[in-house]
Amino acid sequence: MSDTKFTSYRLTEETRGVFIISATPFKEDGALDLESIDRLIDFYLEKGVSGITILGMMGEAPKLNPEESKAVMKRVFARVNGQVPVIVGVSNAGMDNLVNLAHSGMELGAAGVMVAPFAAQKTETALFNYYESVCEALGLDVPLCYQDFPLVTGVNISVECFHSMVDAFDQLVMLKHEDWPGLSKLTQIRNSAEKNNHRKVSILCGNGGLYLPQELGRGADGAMTGFAYPEMLVQVCDLYHSGEIDKAEDLFDLYLPLVRHEQQPGYGLAVRKEILRRRGAISCAATRAPGPKLSKQDHVDLDRLMSRLESRLAVGS
Amino acid sequence: MSDTKFTSYRLTEETRGVFIISATPFKEDGALDLESIDRLIDFYLEKGVSGITILGMMGEAPKLNPEESKAVMKRVFARVNGQVPVIVGVSNAGMDNLVNLAHSGMELGAAGVMVAPFAAQKTETALFNYYESVCEALGLDVPLCYQDFPLVTGVNISVECFHSMVDAFDQLVMLKHEDWPGLSKLTQIRNSAEKNNHRKVSILCGNGGLYLPQELGRGADGAMTGFAYPEMLVQVCDLYHSGEIDKAEDLFDLYLPLVRHEQQPGYGLAVRKEILRRRGAISCAATRAPGPKLSKQDHVDLDRLMSRLESRLAVGS
């Protein structure tokens, strides 16, 4: 039974911190590894994350069937047990599927949902109309995070279009920012909101955290990504937000070789899961087929990068 | 109870004729319209199709959940009742989902499955490896149709790569040909098979039938598309295959204004379903959200195109 803080929490424009994108653990044969979910959630919580996002692209959501998605949700919510808010990724080619998944999540206690556009939204008008339909279908009380990830979705959104959505849809309270390059866009969103009186939404940054210090400097509220050393993300955000900018960046730079290594599209997921496995957070690093695998040489690179990180952390401490 | 011909039929390299891509009928509210499936199947059978392909892209398969997909399959197989072979589209981002859907179909009596590649297969080597995994996961006794539709999938395949698959995977017996432009490719496949001793597979053509006479002239075995006047596809193939080439093309040309009209990407599905509705094959023309809808002006165009076709058919008869 849960009587903790976040069981009825809803995302707002004030939400900030590190929402870790949770991996979805599988066994060698591709079956869901529900036991590892418990361990992984504990791992994330121990590292101090402010929230957890499940069933995102990095969670291999498109390879799950709806029953598996629900099984993952139940297990996660049971383990999190209200300790932090949970966002559910519900992007789907079909509106009904999207809504069903979203409502299942909200009933279990989700703080909101994340939706990415897809290629059918060819113009910004089409994009706006799609999110209008999404908001209507979800219902007004489901907080929404817009995932801006053109490298994968192929859909770009201008600051103007994003703000027209913010103006029109009260439930749109968060932006997952992973346009690339995206620093100017971040500044433009913040400036335009102030200048033109748009609501100032929560902005959490993705792209594996590759530009996190710069993004915090541009007004981001934190990170939403799945880097396998969540403690770095947490500490960098904390240091930054408490004004210790150089320390934040010093710490970040120690991890940067690994951040960059994990940030390789597609392949990086295999790296991330292997690091999580080595750190004891999951039992098996397998991605579901079709998915990337590490070769012997890949392991050698990873050994080296992890060991160099450990040495540097040891010196630093 | 079924004791008819095609309950245990399997696709082979000799399969030919018109495999109609079945629409999936929905009600206004987006719910599956199972009653209309019966009517639609009867309609297709009356028009003389050689086979039916279900759960393809034009069947809005990505918007169904797995239970709905299975409900569609069951209803279709029950109504077809072995009168013609049925192919099931099983393309999916996850291998497990793909295999589960395929096996469900085969158990119900499918003649084979159709699989399209997707963007993760970036090189022809990756493409070959993906289909190797698909074949292995399906099992050797599941006949496979390769859907070559770069306009939608973004994946192109060379004649050489396709034939390397044909050589390696005995169960790959059919090509759904809808590369565009694709006439030269068709000739190259036929010539290369003969010259280099590759198996000569069945080739059924898509793209709404827009180039059907030319494709039959290049060695295609028929059509696999969803044009809402299946009788044209059937008659054109029959005439062509019995050597009445001019008659085939004359008939085709009568329908060409509508073929071209239906062949508009995305939007064409709404046209197709509306024609099927007007012809009494389904109760409601709705596509599932997010999907195209016809405006008043769209209906005016369609009225005109259909009425012109009817006049010309009346003159011709």
Place this chain on the structure above:
Amino acid sequence: MSDTKFTSYRLTEETRGVFIISATPFKEDGALDLESIDRLIDFYLEKGVSGITILGMMGEAPKLNPEESKAVMKRVFARVNGQVPVIVGVSNAGMDNLVNLAHSGMELGAAGVMVAPFAAQKTETALFNYYESVCEALGLDVPLCYQDFPLVTGVNISVECFHSMVDAFDQLVMLKHEDWPGLSKLTQIRNSAEKNNHRKVSILCGNGGLYLPQELGRGADGAMTGFAYPEMLVQVCDLYHSGEIDKAEDLFDLYLPLVRHEQQPGYGLAVRKEILRRRGAISCAATRAPGPKLSKQDHVDLDRLMSRLESRLAVGS
């Protein structure tokens, strides 16, 4: 010496009719065939075109060097000699190159220039900004046609964004409409202009003319495409605009098998040039390398399609 009508003509919102996209004739060895330009221009003028567009994508402009582009322009303007207006395609990755080409064209007597966007314009704001720069760089007295051809450029524009450009840039007087599907967009542009008081620009349709009758019905002012039987485009527009809609469509339908055949991306240019060669308009059908070539079987298809057209025209006359 020219004292004719169109030497100082400028495109306006009232411009209508058929602006043929001119092919660029080459010799077998790839050299410019300037003599054939004379013949080709005469051919177009004899067929009754209202204007000519040169150095478009179908004119293989990206394969010319600037000197060749200027040589083509000079020869065309000398031969046209003010009999019809000429539009120059000036799309270019660099603004300086674009402007130089445009100014060369205007000095020779061009009626305006056509500019397509390219992939760097990722959002509609970026698209607007790009055209703002283009207009500024061209100068206010250079009339501009926006080429809306997402299949090739990869850039989509909404009706709203297009009209924001129309409102902001007085010199933007024409849309080359070849979005696909594009019928609804055409209706929306016309309706939105009327309802929201935007300037009503000239709309000429591309896509090889594949939907020309429907597009005229939606409010298009004519065609801008390179179909190798320009007389059909001219007659269809004339009939349509004089209210003889059925006759227009009857005539169109006779040519539709060839319209569709020429409308194959990339490959269709080789078909078009071969028809122009067979009709005596150019000496050699070669496209510049790398470019498509016709095989023996391609010639057989073309023989057949052209001969079928001739038979039907003979019956009709």
Place this chain on the structure above:
Amino acid sequence: MSDTKFTSYRLTEETRGVFIISATPFKEDGALDLESIDRLIDFYLEKGVSGITILGMMGEAPKLNPEESKAVMKRVFARVNGQVPVIVGVSNAGMDNLVNLAHSGMELGAAGVMVAPFAAQKTETALFNYYESVCEALGLDVPLCYQDFPLVTGVNISVECFHSMVDAFDQLVMLKHEDWPGLSKLTQIRNSAEKNNHRKVSILCGNGGLYLPQELGRGADGAMTGFAYPEMLVQVCDLYHSGEIDKAEDLFDLYLPLVRHEQQPGYGLAVRKEILRRRGAISCAATRAPGPKLSKQDHVDLDRLMSRLESRLAVGS
């Protein structure tokens, strides 16, 4: 007059080291800044580069006209004066333009040319055929570097296809490796060459150097990229090749925050030119329109990143 070492040098499979991708300097008004070319070449030579690549994508080659391209070439070759080999980027939509540029470069003393594929090469067979035409058109004595940069070109090549080219075209002696992720591909190329007896070509890595240490560990021969601190690339390669792997990686990691910052697509070019300007290598950081510009905030970020680098280098020395 030049009597130095590299005036008649030709690229071979043994070529290694750092070939810097040269920026092209412009004045504020967009005109070529030929004086800055001299300074920039001197800067690169002082930093110890093994070679220079001009007129690549990062050199804004598509925005130059052919006369400007030749002016750049002449100035560069005059200044380099045989001190290091020079590669000329000659990618072009037209084969004639490509060949003319290549021959101009070779006559001036280029060591070879670099050619990237483009979207028209949709299958690996088409890709092979294109490079066959390129090799034939260039002539056998022009050494060729294949630029493998799918993020920009949209064209992917498998190890198998690349090696089929290596086997077929003797003049193909170098790979500019910037597939992403690309570490496994590098290993596969090296392993497959050894196992299957393909020629072992020179591999220089791009992507701004983002994975340089790992790539050297996988068998790369050096770097070909335009990072604005070429001395880092040179030292990392030297250290790595002399077996001082940890030192190489330590040095690399100091620069990594800036490597990552410069490696932002499109935008990164503005960063790179500004760093070159600040370092005195060019007079003006302007990119040619349409191109990226730095905002005030962008300068603040760059101040900070450069100053942090300088502090760390000071500590290290």
